[in-house]
Amino acid sequence: MRNLAAVLFIGGLGFFLFVLFFRLPLGAPPLVAGAAILEEGGETVGAANLVTAVLLAYRGMDTLGELSILFAAATAVGLVLGRRQLVVSDPEGGFILRAGSDLLFPLLLVVGLYVILHGHLTPGGGFQGGVILAAAFFVPVLARPRRGLDHGLLSFVEGLAGAAFIGIGLWALFARDAFLEPLLGKGVLGHLFSAGTLPLLSMAVGLKVGAELAGLMTSLMEAEGRES
Amino acid sequence: MxxxxxxxxxxxxxxxxxxxxxxxxxxxxxxxxxxxxxxxxxxxxxxxxxxxxxxxxxxxxxxxxxxxxxxxxxxxxxxxxxxxxxxxxxxxxxxxxxxxxxxxxxxxxxxxxxxxxxxLSGDLFNLYVFYELAAVASFGLVSLSGTGPALVATVRYLLVSAFGSVLALAGIALLYLQTGTLNLAQLGIDPEPLQGPAGLLAFGLMVIGFGVKAELFPLNYWVPEVYASAPARISALLAGLISKLAVLILLRLLVLVYGDTAAPQILLFLGILTIFFGEFSAWRAQDFPRMIAFSSIGQLGLVFIAFSLSGSWGVLAGIAVALHHLLVKSALFGLAHRWSGSLQALTGSAQRTPLAAALFVLFALSLIGVPPLPGFWTKILVLAGLAQEGSALAFTGLGAILLVTAVEAHYLFRFALQLYEKVENAPAGFRSFWEFLPSLLLGAALLAVTLRINPVADRLRAITQQAADRSFYITQVFPQAAAHRKDQP
Amino acid sequence: MALDFVSILYIGALGLLLLGTFGLVTTTHLFRLILALALAEAGVNLLLILSGYRGGAQPPILGFGPQDMPMVDPIPQALVLTAIVIGVGVQALAVAAAVRIYRRYGTLDLVALKAHLEGDLARKQGIAPPKSAEKPAGERPLSPVPPRPQEP
CATH class of the missing domain: 1.20.120 (Four Helix Bundle (Hemerythrin (Met), subunit A))
Structure with a gap:
């Protein structure tokens, strides 16, 4: 009965939404703030990838907020799961798993760093690269669950990377009186060393996201263990 | 600068x-x-x-x-x-x-x-990010004690809050689809396309979404259990401060974009439901934290009713109610630090801690709206505004406020009388004066406001004048756009 | 009305959102609720990124495609990245809480958990536990709250 009511309600809502939506400019929305960014983004920020320009320059505050949210989630997970000594119950991986993880680790590391450093040129950036970095550190843990990751080190990297992001922002505040304004030369559009401080910010984001996600996944894995 | x-x-x-x-x-x-x-x-x-x-x-x-x-x-x-x-x-x-x-x-x-x-933020998506940050941080803080009830309350709060955020984000996407901008002032420059059904849908989605933290009906059933199982300090901050900041987002949207539409009516309707739900549940509550948690829902309903009033009067009344509630409810949760048990168990607390009991009576009187206290003036503002409005829904709201004030008075006085009952072995309550120092300071602030109500009212009027003026906001952010608008009114 | 590419994407986005909402309304199992939430979030993220989509445009990367082609709006693409990361954080937290709750109560059914919550709170504060607003069906009554060893 309850399900039927829900089906009817959701169906009605869906019909209403579809009718409403198809009166909107689908596929040709007004381009107001975006148009200006497309126009001047390359010159003002110097990043070929305009999404990264938006992410780290125009809306850098959002990115800082988002880093904080991930940090808050990781901290809260630590609080919720507590710091009890748990014995990881997962068995050690077999030879194939261990050898595979050993092989994958350097590859993932390089790909992750590449994606982070080329964030201002090609699709990718701090977040995407950070996730790959997290995977690089998490795959060996999957193969050898008992070894785990050093949470102290992770929280250190996490904290310092976040502080570095804000530090670059504050540097701009003191140098140019505007928080997070890109500094340094803009360089040649499309070159690796271009777009001023953007690659540095990207690096900070990547390290922070990588450390946080790796920490999150490891905490969740450890939470499955039996209490000693 | x-x-x-x-x-x-x-x-x-x-x-x-x-x-x-x-x-x-x-x-x-x-x-x-x-x-x-x-x-x-x-x-x-x-x-x-x-x-x-x-x-x-x-x-x-x-x-x-x-x-x-x-x-x-x-x-x-x-x-x-x-x-x-x-x-x-x-x-x-x-x-x-x-x-x-x-x-x-x-x-x-x-x-x-x-x-x-x-x-501070003046950008819709940036506000959403900060709202989410507040949500995630509060999940962690609410579950601080790590007990079973705290965890269950947290996870229920998390699901409600995350669903609300999904809806709010859908509303933001809908706005962006129609306008191509996220800047609040720019949304306000040309609000007409947003005042159609799709724009109102976006507003409705954002009201539900941001209404989760603002304890607005229908997504507010997380409130009592969370405030009953979280540390009292955290409840004080969430109920007092964070809820008001969620209200502030809706206020900005209302002033800048949706002032002339059916949006205030939606808020009035939801506000009436909220106030009924909150106060009647508070009347039935059996423990102190949940009583003041439900009462806080009721007060936020009052805030939304106030904001639904047209023009700067509504903004003035809303800000006044919100600030009053910020002061009083934070202080009451400050008392809940020790008074965390059932109302029954607190009978006779005034014998050991007369100061705390006196503080409670002071805050209760102000919440109900007994004349010299600030609560009276805030309620009068809302009631007068509703009477001026004159529509059927406004009169319903007026009746609702009067009715729930009676209910509020009943349960608050009932508890106050219980506090002052003479019993054999009175509950110990507060160990030292320091434990309710925040409440004491807030009580002193409340009395100071009572004594100097005129300067405070002047200050409030100055605040409202800026906050309620749509074109002022737009001119400040976009000086050139305002000049452009003056040419073609 | 001919269904073009964009319309299909919109229908998919709204459909995901509604499906997630449906799941959130109908299930009481905590893990399924988290999955339903993930579905709804995916729908909204799709909606958000579509709000900047323009038919036939290329990605907003300079020097990537032909010079004179229009590009899509870069802002929603950045927004959606933010929204996805937020979603990941919230879901991770939900799962962590679910793990702890399962260890504590041995169930993930939210109706049962709510009863535990009310019972525990009532016991802590010394009041009568409230009668559940949602009456359990006759054939499967809620088991009485069993005495549990306190967690260390």
Whole structure:
């Protein structure tokens, strides 16, 4: 009965939404703030990838907020799961798993760093690269669950990377009186060393996201263990 | 000019550094939070006491408004930003001693930063990000005790809140689809396309979404269980401060975009439902934390009813009710620190802790709206506004407020009488005077406002004048757009 | 009305959102609720990124495609990245809480958990536990709250 009511309600809502939506400019929305960014983004920020320009320059505050949210989630997970000594119950991986993880680790590391450093040129950036970095550190843990990751080190990297992001922002505040304004030369559009401080910010984001996600996944894995 | 960004960024920086620092020196890590919050307070206080004539507008990263994010600090925003620093210092965990102290401090700092951001930001998506940051930080803080009820309450709160955020984000997407901008002032320049059904749907989605923290009906059933199982300090901050900041987002949208549409009617309707739900549940509650939690829902219903009034009167009434509730409800949750049990068990508490009981009576009187206290003036503002409005729904709201005031008076007096009952072995309650110091300070503030109601009212009027003026907001952020508008009215 | 590419994407986005909402309304199992939330979030993220989509445009990367082609709006693409990361954080937290709750109560059914919550709170505060607003069906009554060893 309850399900039927829900089906009817959701169906009605869906019909209403579809009718409403198809009166909107689908596929040709007004381009107001975006148009200006497309126009001047390359010159003002110097990043070929305009999404990264938006992410780290125009809306850098959002990115800082988002880093904080991930940090808050990781901290809260630590609080919720507590710091009890748990014995990881997962068995050690077999030879194939261990050898595979050993092989994958350097590859993932390089790909992750590449994606982070080329964030201002090609699709990718701090977040995407950070996730790959997290995977690089998490795959060996999957193969050898008992070894785990050093949470102290992770929280250190996490904290310092976040502080570095804000530090670059504050540097701009003191140098140019505007928080997070890109500094340094803009360089040649499309070159690796271009777009001023953007690659540095990207690096900070990547390290922070990588450390946080790796920490999150490891905490969740450890939470499955039996209490000693 | 004051770097408006610092009160947001410094707590974030401190939050990132607390945990690494705690490994080196626990003392420095403990001191970091209060130091940073005091710094924000010192930075912000001059702007609040002697506000600049023009609001502080800050384009972050020097990117002109519609491209980048704008912080907009008018008198209202600065007042709230100040209140954030002040209340976080008041309800800071000064005693410490938690094994996870560094984590807790980090989350408190994140919550403080997000609350300041919510007060200051002038960009819809940036507000959403800060709102989510407040949500995630509060999940961690609510589950602080780690007991079973706290965890279940947290996870229910999390699901409701995350669903609300999904809806709010859908609303933002819908707005962006129609306008191509996220800047509140730019949305306000040409609100007409948003006043159709699709725009109103977006507003409705955002009301439900941001209404989760603002304890607005229908997504407010998480409130009592969370406030009953969370530490009282956290409940005080969430019920007092964070809920008001969620209201502030809706106020900005209402003033800038949706003032002339059916949106106020939606708010009035939801406000009436909220006030009924809250006050009648409070009447039935059997324990102190849940009684004041439900009462806080009722008060926020009153805030929404006030904001539904047209013109600057509604803004004035709404801000007055919100500030009054901020003061009173934080203080009541400050008392809940020790009075966490059932109402029955607190019978006769006045014998051991007369000061706390007297404080409760003071706050209860103000909540009900007994004449010289500020609560009276705030309620009168709302009632007079509703009477002026004259529509059927407005009169329903008027009747609802009068009715629930009677209910409110009944349960608050019932409990006050219980406190003063003579019993054999009175409950111990507070161990020392320091445990309800925040409530005591807030009580003193309430009395100060009562005695100097005229200057406070003048200040409120000045705040409202800025906050309720749509074209003023737009001119401050887009000077050229306003000139353009004057040519073709 | 001919269904073009964009319309299909919109229908998919709204459909995901509604499906997630449906799941959130109908299930009481905590893990399924988290999955339903993930579905709804995916729908909204799709909606958000579509709000900047323009038919026939290329990605907003300079020097990537032909010079004169229009590009899609870069802002929603940045927004959606933010929204995704937020979603990940919230879901991770939800799962962590679910793990702890399962260890404590041995169930993930939210109706049962709510009863435990009310019972525990009532016991802590010394009041009568409220009668559940939602009456259990006759054939499967809720088991009485069993005495549990306190967690260390």
């Amino acid at each position: 004051l770097p408006l960004i610092l009160p947001v960024v410094l707590p974030l920086l401190a939050a990132f550094l607390v945990m690494p620092l705690a490994r080196m020196s626990a003392l420095i890590a403990r001191a970091l939070g209060p130091i940073v919050l005091t710094t924000s307070l010192v930075l912000l206080l001059p702007c609040c006491l002697d506000p600049p004539a023009q609001p502080l507008v800050l384009a972050i990263g020097n990117f002109a408004p519609p491209l980048g994010i704008v912080f907009y600090g008018d008198r209202l925003a600065l007042l709230f930003a100040n209140a954030v620093a002040l209340f976080f210092l008041l309800f800071w965990d000064w005693r410490g001693g938690n094994p996870q102290q560094a984590r807790q401090d980090a989350l408190m700092l994140l919550l403080a930063a997000s609350a300041t951001g919510l007060a």
